[in-house]
Every structure is written in structure tokens, then in C-alpha cells.
Amino acid sequence: MENYIKIIEEYRKTQNNNLLTVFACKSNNEKQPEELRDQNYWPRVRLIKTLWENYTAADKPLLKWLIKEEVKAQQECMMPVYALDIAAYMLYKYMDLSDVFDLxxxxxxxxxxxxxxIELVFGYNRVETKQYLQTEGANQPYAKDILKTIEGYEDALSQGAIYKDRDAYMKYFEERKIKILFNELENAKAFYIE
Incomplete structure (x- = not known):
């Protein structure tokens, strides 16, 4: 764990992606889908878990890199989503409106x-995020898609859908969901051998 802390601290100073090479998604290139694995998944999970213990807004570049690698691990190697969920939440906690695209x-x-x-995509709140997507963020790729997505979820409110506001969601994640995710990661070790 000490090495992970050193890597995180060095990345905070330099944002040198070469420090992260050993954590990048690396397929084992098996032909059978059930045999596909990301050879760097567990080191990346340990990095994410270490970061969870002490992260700040300064870690946003690292979190965005981790999110990309986690998505790649799912697309190419069918790895579990639990570490991605944790990394996305950490970005959400310190997000600027422009981070809605990464979420x-x-x-x-x-x-x-x-x-x-979906609360991750709602950002600070649905109204503020929609306003941003219609003004400052309007020219960004996927702005219209994100706007349609939020509006689609809002339509579900009339059918009884319930969403948490930012404070309630953060409380839920930090007091409840994180325990579930850490437990799921432990359980995944049996199937996705470390």
C-alpha cells in the first residue's frame, strides 16, 4: 500500500501518465470470452482503494484516467464495474460542471x-447541469445526449421515480454503497483470480 501512496503523491505533483503504465488495462488476449481478463485489474483496484482513503479535487486527473481504464477493462475484458463506480463517485464528489462529460x-x-x-450524471442538481449543457457546455461532444438523458430520467418522475439530491446521494454512497462495493470486490476475487 505504501508504494501506491507514493505513486499517488508523485502523480499529484507531476501528472506523468508514465507512472500509471502498470495500472493500464492489459488484456490477456484469450479467445474465449469467459477467459478474458485484464492483467492489471487488481493493481488498479488497489490503487483506487488506496486513493479512496485520501482523495481531493487535486486527484481529478488521476480519477479521469482511472475511469477510462476501468471502462476499457469492461469493454475489452468484461471485468466487474465496482472499481469504476468508486472512481466515478470520487470524481463526482469534487466535480465541476464540465466533469459531467466524464461521469x-x-x-x-x-x-x-x-x-x-444516474445521480452521477445529474451533477450538483439536474436544473443546474441542464442549464450548463444548454449554455457553456453546449458545444461539447455529447452535450445534447446528456441533456436528453437527464430529461428522460426527469420524465420518469411522473411515474414515481425517486432520485436523491446531491447531499443525500453522497451520504448514501459514503455510508452504505461503498461498503457494498468493497465487499463485491472481495467476492470478485474468487472468479477474477488476482
Whole structure:
């Protein structure tokens, strides 16, 4: 764990992606889908768990890199979504409105739309995020897609859907969901051999 802390601290100073090479998604290139594995998945999980213990807004570049690698691991190697969920939440906690694009990517770039919570895409709140997507963020790729997605989820409110506001969601994640995710990661070790 001490090495992971050193890597995190050095990355905070330099943002040198060469420090992260040993954590990048690396397929074992098996032909059978059930045999596909990301050879760096567990080291990356340990990095994410170490970061969870002490992360700040300064870690956003690292979190965005981790999110991309986790999505790649799911797309190419069918790895579990639990570490991605943790990395996405850490970005959400310290997000700027412009980070909604990375959170949308985390939720929808792979098979995560049913697992990662939509509150991540709502950002600070749905109204503020929609306003941003219609003004400052309007020219960004996927701005219209994110806007339609939020509006679609809002339509579900009339059918009884309930969403947590930012404070309630953060409380839920930090007091309840993180324990479930850590437990799921431990259970996954039996199937996705470390």
C-alpha cells in the first residue's frame, strides 16, 4: 500500500501518465470470452482503494484516467464495474460542471447504465447541469445526449421515480454503497483470480 501512496503523491505533483503504465488495462488476449481478463485489474483496484482513503479535487486527473481504464477493462475484458463506480463517485464528489462529460462516459460507455447511479450524471442538481449543457457546455461532444438523458430520467418522475439530491446521494454512497462495493470486490476475487 505504501508504494501506491507514493505513486499517488508523485502523480499529484507531476501528472506523468508514465507512472500509471502498470495500472493500464492489459488484456490477456484469450479467445474465449469467459477467459478474458485484464492483467492489471487488481493493481488498479488497489490503487483506487488506496486513493479512496485520501482523495481531493487535486486527484481529478488521476480519477479521469482511472475511469477510462476501468471502462476499457469492461469493454475489452468484461471485468466487474465496482472499481469504476468508486472512481466515478470520487470524481463526482469534487466535480465541476464540465466533469459531467466524464461521469456520463463512466455510466454509459460500456454496460454500466444499469449499475452506476444516474445521480452521477445529474451533477450538483439536474436544473443546474441542464442549464450548463444548454449554455457553456453546449458545444461539447455529447452535450445534447446528456441533456436528453437527464430529461428522460426527469420524465420518469411522473411515474414515481425517486432520485436523491446531491447531499443525500453522497451520504448514501459514503455510508452504505461503498461498503457494498468493497465487499463485491472481495467476492470478485474468487472468479477474477488476482
Amino acid at each position: 456520463f462516459f463512466a455510466k454509459f460507455a460500456s454496460s454500466n447504465e444499469f449499475y452506476l447511479d
